[in-house]
Amino acid sequence: MTQLGYIAIVVLWTCSTALATQCGRIENGEIVNEVEQTTTFQCKSGYTSENGIYETTCTSEGWSPVPKCIVQVCQHPPDIDLAEIVSGEKAEYRGGDVVQYRCYPGYTLSGPERITCSGEEWTPPPKCLAPCIITRQQLETKKLLLSNGRKRTVLIQSDQTTEFICGEHSELKIPYLIKCVDGHMDLPTCISGTGEKCGRPPTIENGDITTLSQKEYAFGSSVEYRCQHYYVIEGEHKSHCYNGNWTKAPVCIEPCVVTKEDMRSHNIELMWASDKKLYVSHGDFVEFKCRFRFFLGSSNNYRVQCNAGQIPYPQCT
Template identity: 50%
Template structure:
């Protein structure tokens, strides 16, 4: 047997059923966890491996990954727990919901409820979530301290609680924003030893005029110009569903009929709505009318075939649409 024959046999064996080349390299390692399925010397297409996190850590995404197309599907992540000590609770004048203080280990994405020690008032939400090793603890203020005078006011908002001559430490006032304004922060301000905690803000809405929408060739989805006022107000963070005006379509995605815009404190950004136009079709072995240089959405042609030819699609008309002429005009030999 020649040297060339030996090489060919070795290559064929390498790619035979028993000697097939590996599809994927070693599966990726993850922090604070590892692979618990059986190890393999080689990984082939559709092979799977299973991960498990260290005690206290939470697995994010699926525990299995698969060898697909010579690469592994994304590996999971092990999220860290939150550790809470008795000293942390004492410093913040906090108690657990059972009225006691003791060390806690909270898994990521799990919540814990708190309360304040006697003589203190909770100024922030009592339930907190652990997010990958981090948890913001609530705040408590003392009910013993200097009184506060007149509470703060907020622009574009009002105080909804009854006004008093004086406010003891730990007491609060509530705010409400005017119509269409969105509140940023808590709706309460607390008297803290003679000073008021930071008041909330009322964020301005986005005001969208009918004229502005017409300039961008858009309109409200599901509503006509006749049943809206000259202005549409959108709260900060809210979305509004729009569509291109009849005869226009989204320049970036012809198949999409509607789109969303968001009020985020800046000018509303509209996608481009492009007029739907069609060029004159090339009808071989036939003619069409009316003859124009350009056609718009909804325009219809009448097709006439030459002698010995018949209309394609058994329809002698074609309409200009965002997808071109439908049905495509043409004539075929009989």
């Protein structure tokens, strides 16, 4: 580059900076970049652009359009069934304010216990999951006993697993591990068996049994399953031979694959740097951030959850 060209660039940059300075500072905001005539700014924490635009131009008559950073205000936090706000409650909520929830006794909190006022909206709220109540009558109808051999009404919190066994009048003496899911439990029915043998156990996609498969299995036998790496097993881990048939086998739920191409199309990148593909197991969360000079829409959230191979990418514009 010639000395004359270098001087011209310095003069151009100096003029541009001087022009931006002439327009004055941005109240509750700051300039982050200047390219030719375009100035990019950002608002301070707790503030947002009035018109959602973060680019402006300094003209001889001032900023065009005029950048305005206004206070982010949220409505009252969402009402959660069977829960109450235990901290952070106030008359007015601004960007960055946090409230904390607590479920009623016996109910299980699913999701974050704290939500944040962000972009005039609240981050996704939690949910209170109902416990399961298994009555003595249900146990008698299904010919079931609790793991200790007793028969009484019990309360089981959501996402907890309890073991049941068949009573003395059933030939099937195998334990059942049943999980409570938001007030629901699918109890097995114990009936007298014929003692028929079973053939090879059922196969599952993206998983296998933990031992070598046999041609024939005795009545009451069981096999245990496991899934491939990053896959999440759903259902009872074991399948039992019952009257010549196998009980229901589990399924392996596929993970999400986060690629550079997907992130680029949404103008986002990982919150924590990674040069490789990222595998996220079903039910796990992953956090993103906007690429430079892009901003997150008010209806989006940086922290998203993988659901059976699908991930709701946030969109930055």
